[in-house]
Amino acid sequence: MTPPDPVLDVRDLHVSYGDLRILRGVTFAVGRGEGVVLLGANGSGKSTLMRAINGLAPAASGQVSLDGVPIIGARRAPLRKARRRMGYVFQQFNLVPQLSAFQNVLFGVMGQRPLGILNCLNPVARGEDRERALECLDRVGLADRAQHRPTELSGGQQQRVAIARMLMQRPSMVVADEPIASLDPKAGREVLDLLWRIVDDEGLSMLCTLHQLDLAREYGDRVIGLKDGTVQIDDTVERIDPAGLDGLYDGATRPEDATESKIAAV
Amino acid sequence: MSDQTPTIPRFRSPSPVAWVIAVGFLAFFLQGLWAADMSLDRLQRGAVNLARFLGQAMPPDFSNWYGIADAMWETLNIAIVGVTFGCLFSIPLAILAASNTSPNSVVRSIARLVIAVSRTIPDLIWALIFVVAVGLGPLAGILAIIMDTIGFAARFYSERFEEVQKGPSEALTSTGAGRLSVIMGAILPESFASMTATSLFSVEKAIRSAVTLGLVGAGGIGVELSTAMRLFRYDDAAAIILVVLVAVIGFEQLSSSIRRRVI
Numbered sequence: 001m002t003p004p005d006p007v008l009d010v011r012d013l014h015v016s017y018g019d020l021r022i023l024r025g026v027t028f029a030v031g032r033g034e035g036v037v038l039l040g041a042n043g044s045g046k047s048t049l050m051r052a053i054n055g056l057a058p059a060a061s062g063q064v065s066l067d068g069v070p071i072i073g074a075r076r077a078p079l080r081k082a083r084r085r086m087g088y089v090f091q092q093f094n095l096v097p098q099l100s101a102f103q104n105v106l107f108g109v110m111g112q113r114p115l116g117i118l119n120c121l122n123p124v125a126r127g128e129d130r131e132r133a134l135e136c137l138d139r140v141g142l143a144d145r146a147q148h149r150p151t152e153l154s155g156g157q158q159q160r161v162a163i164a165r166m167l168m169q170r171p172s173m174v175v176a177d178e179p180i181a182s183l184d185p186k187a188g189r190e191v192l193d194l195l196w197r198i199v200d201d202e203g204l205s206m207l208c209t210l211h212q213l214d215l216a217r218e219y220g221d222r223v224i225g226l227k228d229g230t231v232q233i234d235d236t237v238e239r240i241d242p243a244g245l246d247g248l249y250d251g252a253t254r255p256e257d258a259t260e261s262k263i264a265a266v
Numbered sequence: 267m268s269d270q271t272p273t274i275p276r277f278r279s280p281s282p283v284a285w286v287i288a289v290g291f292l293a294f295f296l297q298g299l300w301a302a303d304m305s306l307d308r309l310q311r312g313a314v315n316l317a318r319f320l321g322q323a324m325p326p327d328f329s330n331w332y333g334i335a336d337a338m339w340e341t342l343n344i345a346i347v348g349v350t351f352g353c354l355f356s357i358p359l360a361i362l363a364a365s366n367t368s369p370n371s372v373v374r375s376i377a378r379l380v381i382a383v384s385r386t387i388p389d390l391i392w393a394l395i396f397v398v399a400v401g402l403g404p405l406a407g408i409l410a411i412i413m414d415t416i417g418f419a420a421r422f423y424s425e426r427f428e429e430v431q432k433g434p435s436e437a438l439t440s441t442g443a444g445r446l447s448v449i450m451g452a453i454l455p456e457s458f459a460s461m462t463a464t465s466l467f468s469v470e471k472a473i474r475s476a477v478t479l480g481l482v483g484a485g486g487i488g489v490e491l492s493t494a495m496r497l498f499r500y501d502d503a504a505a506i507i508l509v510v511l512v513a514v515i516g517f518e519q520l521s522s523s524i525r526r527r528v529i
Contacts, residue, residue: 054440083442094437098455107451111442117451162437169441 003031007173007205008053013062013072015045015052022048024229025062030173030205035196037220038209039233041249044226046209050177053207054088055079066173084111087166087204089176089195093158095150101161102146105133108168136164140194156187163195167202174199176208192219213245319500326508327501334490338509341486344407344479345472351408352415352472353465357454359416360423366435367427367449381424385417389475393484404485411472411479418471422464426457462528466521473517477510 006029015023022045030036040046051057053064055071064071069082095104106120109129113119120129137143140160142153150158159179166174179195180188196219199206210216216223216237223240225233225248233244280288328334361367362377392413396406435452443451454461480488487506494502 056436056440080442080444083440086440088437088440090433090437092433094433096434096438096452096455098458107438107443108441110438110447110451111444116444116447118447165437165441 002029003034005032006030007032007034007067008207009063009065009068010049010053011063013049013052013064014060015048015057016060022229023052023059026226026229026231028224028231028234030207032205033203035199035206035219035221036208036224037216037222038207038224038226039211039213039216039245039248040209040226044248045229046226047177049226050088050175050207050209053175054083054086080111084169085172087169087171087174089159089162089166089174089179091178091181093150093155093162093182095158095161095165097150100147100149101137101142101153101164102133104150104161105136105164105168106130108133108136108165112169133164133168136167137161139167139198140164154187155183156191159183159191160194163191163198167198171204173205173207176206178209178211181211189215213242216245322498323500323504325501326504327499328505330502330505334487334506334509337480337487337490337506338513340404341476341480341488342473342513344404344411344484344486345469345476348408348411348476349415349465349469349472352412353419353468355412356416356420356423357461359420360427361449363420364424364427366430366432367445367453369445381417381420383417384413385421387413387417389414390478390482393479393482397483402483402485407476407479407484407486410484411475414475415468415472419464419468423457423461426460426464427453430456459528463525466525470514470518470521473514477514 008030010026010028013023013026014021026045026049028036038046038049048057052059053071055064055074059072062072066082066085069078071079071082074082095101096107100122103122106122106125106129107117110116110120113126113129119125122130125133134143134146137146140163142157142160142164145153145157145161150161153161159182174195176195180192183191192215195208196206198204208220210219217240220237222236223233223245224231225245227248232248233240359377359381362369362373363381365374368374368377389410392410393406396409400406400409430453434456435448438448438452476486476488477491478488480486480490481492483489487510491503491506491510494500494506
């Protein structure tokens, strides 16, 4: 499936860690305003794909481009420019634990201000940035917790602060790597509701990995299934075949792991 | 028990390497004892001399209290000024030396070498070198403390940077922030508590060092102490040693109470 106006374009992406070939030629595109759920078993390469899309994991070959700007092989300055347009939500929230929620949200514009951090620390940040940071916290319902440190917040609240940080960035594309995997079912659903509502309201494109098939069907416009480091399924939610989805989780994750699963089967 | 069951020996003969190390150590130890000319007679005379020293040192003579206080103050000055600059210089050096913050491996090796040299050369030798360079007085002491602090603090700062969890800095990197911004925004805040503890230890260490630096003429109370000892004014010396004891213990208490609050 190739959307007409792709925001994110991934072409024949290969990523290896040493001899271990994690991604073996991944190709897909995400259209403007489209919400894509990425599914796959543990070890299928979902997280690696997400990291490679942001340039956090080095790719062996292939190309990723955001709004036509190439990310793989880009020099530092253009890479940073591309990253500014991509909001990343992590499974482990990844807030700086010693700093307030407000300061963590302000860090969302770090890449966009000259001198970086020297223009987004609370005492010296621009007035409009401080106002916007508070607005972003308000959007996720945590304006009253602005001064709290992440350690004083629940897991769900921490992820909402991370979403506010992403929103602060004004991205055109959101990449969410198992955003609710560390949360309990209720908090997870609240966070996913909020994340998807914000993405819809802002008209952003979204690529989100999930482990729950029912949530994928409920939230996504389209589902991409990753297995053995390649795309096995890529179709709209309406046309997806439930048996095919289950197949993603059958058998060995990678061919060379086949012996392992044989042992497990015995 | 069947006949095939192996018997387990109670003792095992050490490996040849262990024999060589053990014999070598013993030989070096005995040679050292012999070279130090340790005899019961000398130890006996030593005890008598020590008793005479203590007799002359008691009661401590505080009549020169003003001079002692002045010298102690200078010692604290040397320690605080030296350790402050030392800790400040340690931060960039530690950033260059830590594997996750260093720009490349060449810079990292150089930074590590600088830190290792500052640490391996003892503070008294740094003081001797700086006395030659800038002359007698507190400036030499301050420079020696700076070098000594760098060797200690930069090493622990950089080790702390390497232990920091990767997530927050990755999150900031993913927003398109530059390397220095990521270091200042995520790695330094995460290391702050540990760096404070290290810096307070550096101050304790610096006060103890600053006391002895005077012995080689690098300013402070050590100058008074060595003068008193050389003139056989043991009661003066005892007063100085008591003042040092109080100052060092006092600061250790203060720093451990600050540490408890930070961590």
